[in-house]
Amino acid sequence: MTRKQLVIIGAGMASGRLLEHLLEADASAYDVTLFNAEPRGCYNRIMLSPVLSGEKSFPEIVTHDDTWYADRGITCRFGERVVKIDRDRKVVTGEKGDVAYDKLVIATGSSPFIIPVPGKDLPGVVAYRDLEDTNAMIDASGTRGGRAVVVGGGLLGLEAAAGLRLRGMEVTVLHLMGHLMERQLDASAGHLLKADLERRGIRVLTEASTAEITGDGKVEMVKLADGTELPADIVVMAVGIRPETNVAKAAGLNVNRGMLVNAQMESTSDPDIYGLGECVEFDGNIFGLVAPLYDQAKVLAKTLLGEGDVFNVKQLSTKLKVTGCDLFSAGDFNEGDGREDIVFRDPARGVYKRLVIEDDRLIGAVFYGDTADSNWFFGLIQSGEDISENRDTLIFGPAFQGGAPVDPLAAVAALPDEAEICGCNGVCKGDIVSAIEGGAGDLGAVRAVTKASGSCGTCTGLVEQVLAVTLGDGFQMPTAQPMCGCTDLTHEDVRRLIKSQELKSMPAVWQAGAWKTPDGCHSCRPALNFYLLADWPVEYQDDPQSRFINERKHANIQKDGTFSVMPRMWGGITTPDELRAIADAADKFDVPTVKVTGGQRIDLLGVKGEDLPGIWADLNRAGMVSGHAYSKGLRTVKTCVGTDHCRFGTQDSTGLGIKLERALWGSWTPHKVKLAVSGCPRNCAEATCKDVGIICVDSGYQVGVGGAAGMDLKETERLADAKTEEEAMALTIAFIQLYRENAKYLDRPYKWVAKVGLDWVKARVVDDLDERQRLIDAFALSQSVYQKDPWAEHVKDRTDDYTPLADLTLEAAE
Template sequence: MTKQKLVIIGNGMAPGRMLEHLIEAAPEAYDITIFNAEPRVNYDRIMLSPVLSGEKSYEEIVIHGDGWYIEHGIMLYKGHKIVEIGRDAKTVTSDHGEVASYDKLVIATGSVPFIIPVPGKDLQGVLSYRDLDDVNAMLLAAQSREKAVVIGGGLLGLEAAAGLQARGMDVTVLHLMPSLMERQLDPAAGHLLEKALEARGIKVITKANTRAILGDTRVEGVELEDGTIIPATLVVMAAGIRPNAWLAKEAGLEVNRGIVVGDGMQTSDPDIYSLGECAEVGGQVYGLVAPLYEMARVAANHLAGEGSASFVHADTPTKLKVTGIDLFSLGDFGEGEDREEIVLRDAAAGVYKRLVLQDNKIIGTVLYGETADGAWFNDLKKKGTDVSEMRDTLIFGQAYQGGEPLDPTAAVAALPDDAEICGCNGVCKGKIVGAIQEKGLKTLDDVRAHTKASASCGTCTGLVENLMLATLGDAYNPAAISPMCGCTPLGHNEVRRLIKAKELKTIPDVMQALEWKSSGGCAKCRPALNYYLVADWPDEYADDYQSRFINERVHANIQKDGTYSVVPRMWGGMTSSTELRAIADVVDKYNIPSVKCTGGQRIDMLGIKKEDLPGVWADLGKAGFVSGHAYAKGLRTVKTCVGSDWCRFGTQDSTGLGVRLEKFLWGSWTPAKVKLAVSGCPRNCAEATCKDVGVVCVDSGYEIHFAGAAGLDIKGTEVLGLVKTEDEAVEYITALIQMYREQGHYLERIYKWAKRIGYDEVRRQIMDDADKRQAYYDRFVFSQKFAQVDPWSERVSGKDKHEFNPMATLLPEAAE
């Protein structure tokens, strides 16, 4: 069958989701070409706020990387803005002169920000907030740590304000109406939101009408109608959006507020579809992601030739993506004679709940401070449930409806199968439970990958996890929400995210900002916090040796009789007569009772007295030895075979590569110990296929492996991919190690981390995404500038006043 030509104008979230549905339903139906005005791939725009605040990076919000388009044979033109649609010839033309013909065309040009027409709107320093370029411009401006004004107190404006404030700017929000987010919140909830933002240091001025933006060539301030002048070096316009429909209008398509489409997403031209923020269906335009994804599903259904789906309006909950502010709004909460309201206020807890009823049915919900029942209220509203029998307890939520109160897990289990769990992606409870049971899903990442639930803004993550717990019982081990220790309810992921988002750069800062329950932490959390701070702020944070295990503080492994073992580093397992003599001299001088060859191709001296450690390291240091880190949460060994230099089977210089990797990677801490191996041929004498990272040299290059284990757990490695040169091998392995450093939980080995986030996700980021790989590599190189690789003798000579302190009761991890 001859494929039709499908051209898509725009590469945002809606067309990206449409393609997923279309490829699943009719993978061979179309040759697909995409023109994207932005010079990049498809990314999650609703996560731009966490990128602005520092909670996420651009790489983490990419939906479809370059490899995805290649895999599905899609031609993607980046940085190509379509300037003309030729309906007669059925072609589109880009601003670079590229012309493509189509059988079917999809217009998904999104929206454009509304720029208030005031004097000074074109000054340098006036920005909108719609895409990654806007975020990058704001990040640049935020480096000044000066004053910013955000015009608009809606969702986008408040998220921009919170992000800029998190980046260190002095932020003022100007809002024309009497209360914030007046379209989504009632005045009471708007008041609470205003107070919460002010408590964060964000100034809010309501009833603020902007007269002019001041400055000669760049922004210097904002003047209000009442004459008030607010100094500013950055002004962000977030006063609303308009459908980007000019291209369709010039092509002669029917355009009202947006591009007019029917319930099958077809425009006035049957061969042209439109979806997303530029489309108008049923007289309405949409800006939230859930209806855009529904448009995507419907359009894909029609393009695939089925034609049975139709778009139906449904109210979509509003949630604010600002860390620490819980807000849920749905439906109509205006006042009227035929309506009644139920209100709950808890001043001490900062909770406000309001339900608006009409004819004993919920028509509007506003929740602030406690939003767990949002999905339940949404389900009651959607089904038009008569709530008269639960009228007295309704406001307290699902857990209080009859019988004994339900815990959160039981509450979500009690929801009907068609209850919506993930509003962004329109995923109901039944779909999630079915996927868990049919596909044997055991992790949150698995559920996200197969159902999309909680894969967008993430505010439904708690519901999804409770549903997994209800479905799997004890088989579900929610590591992502398990607290680090008894000092905090936060898990490792949340702590790592907040350290970056709040720019917390000392252990006391972390404990204060994240409301630690103990005064100084414990043996579980202090080492973890110390590692996260070392990894996240290599140029600013001073490694806290009080928070390290005893082995790491004395650079030796404590043994069961209280003596220590010392393992000097031998690069790639190579040594010399000079080094061997130095070791022999130390053994004789300090009467060391045992000397053993380790599994990592090094020499271990066992039975050293604590008081002799400074002298042992001083003597070894004179011979050029540094610590082998046999105790470290860091690189321990790089095991090698002799490779092509000596072995008749060797295909590459495995010893040379092993030495190069070890010298390049050592000294930077990792979440847990890391062991490498390089085998010179597929005979694999260095046992590379059971290490954290392994290389098997072949005729065509270097096969990189990862996520092996040969200790308490036995696991063969996964293949990362094949590279052609030694330089590439070093680059790819370094990027992999840095990815693990940034994402791993403390004491989580690589094989557990890789299983948690998905082997394919590791391959996608390291093998398929060159930009992301380069970014990981660059961040590792940057961190190495500050790696603590000074002579170990100084660490145990008494100069470190924290050498032996109460934290010495921490149990060391076993040696090699």
């Protein structure tokens, strides 16, 4: 019997879910041909933001790879656009030929709206919808930073802004309305979000109307209606999307805002054609969130198999995490007669909660900064139950109903089976409980059965709580994720294993830790290399092949394949001879850009790879060594002029900075480390936002640790007060060594301190003098092996020395 032919146009998340449902129910029902204009199959577009920021790679967000399609006999026409649909002949014509169909699914998604201003077509103006857009933004940022303007302060725009800021760009967000994300947040929450973004270094302009984009052959400037001019190397349009209906319109199908479908997802003008996803319109609604798209996919799969089901428009909630800011909104939060608000504000914690009540029922909610109980509140909105008895304590969440706090798991236990846990995939508590009772005993198994937590991941903690409630003592709440897919051990487990069993090579760790792969992977090898180096500096030999490309090349690679060269300037101090050497090197090797960095150093940008040995030979002869601007190690020690020149200086901040830099340079650490020494509390060296910052005062030195000034803005916490330079240096060195011995690879000091607690650090670095000395001695031993200039040892061209793992070619997100 000849199988029916199913043709699907579009390989996005909605059609991907359709294929899963269809093949799980009856893999033999159809021969499937899948068209996609992109040259690839289904991937999780929700996770493009971590790809942009560098937190994930594209392969990590692929949902269906080539093997998945091949194993299921799906004919893939990727990178091929559909030219037309002949409904009379029931043929789809692609750029490479015709395909006949019995049933046709149009899942063409949406297209970005580009505001019609002059200059919108200039190179450098991009949307933010797919991998190509993401790669264009990554290319624009390179490793030099640059300036980006993001037009649109909705979710996509803010995700783009956050990713570009993490890539080092100066980012300005333009939003036409009075506050950000006005469709999801009320004005108060929107203003909190704006303040939070600005603290993270993102400039936000509201009520900003874009008038023109200008440039000579490429983007250079954005001009606003009020005359403001914003220099830009890239402009990201993120002002909205529209259903992509061109192919449906050309085929003569009924189209309004989207392609019109009925509750079975059938086109209202052709019973053999179906619509799915962002391109469709049902009952006057179009859809942009993933949850209703997955509902549509489930209904359409049953329709194609002749089973009865209908699609219903459900009330939706929005639970988002934008640049570390937790947001939740649901229902109707607009003001109106007969409505009352319950508002909770905690400015110190950055928490805002607003409930909207009408006729003793919760009809809307907006949360900012604390969304832990959002599912419970959403359930109240959906059920419409009377909340009058709990009104006084309602704002405090389910754990406080009845006037006293209870075990948080009790609130999860009290959720009804119909309470939605995973909004992306429309999974309720009852679905998860059924999966657990059917044998799904951990998060991965629950995700495989129900797909809960499988999209954006924000419901992961709640799914684990349902597991804990359902399994009781049979479930251990996870405290950390495995190091990578090669092992079930966490980073902390691996560090303990290396120390306790005195493992001094990667093969020894792989054997003792029951590694699932023979040689590790791009995630675990760099971490293992550092852990072994930190614990056994004498016995273990550093493995360059297990380092990221910048550390293998001893230079920062740029987007055009050239490199950045930064010689070390101790404490930011230089000499005329050093400056002459830098100028001569820049001339000799035709360096296109010479820049003063934020860390008081000079950076030579655009050096060719073949010139690296030569330029460093010249700089070495002038007495200069590598500034390790590429390393997981000490970058710079920033200083002010201190008592030598400043009338406010209380101590020799420059001298102390030089001593610290000379003591610490060359050390490998879990992540980059930056220090600063300010000569007085006026803090000209910005010491209060460094990994270690020292403020000089009349009585000595205030040593702070765990600061941050990137996407997370955090002031240092006081480690101790020191009376002498020697004591300040001892505290700093002991802290760095404690960090080296205990932190997870790629955790900055502020993240590590938050995990272990400052009191734990103080007990070892400040209070226990014997332990402090042990740490200092251990650091000195490591430095005796590794404190050396990599270029002083290698005078030949190093470019032929590297045969790295293929996956180790990109630097980790900084």
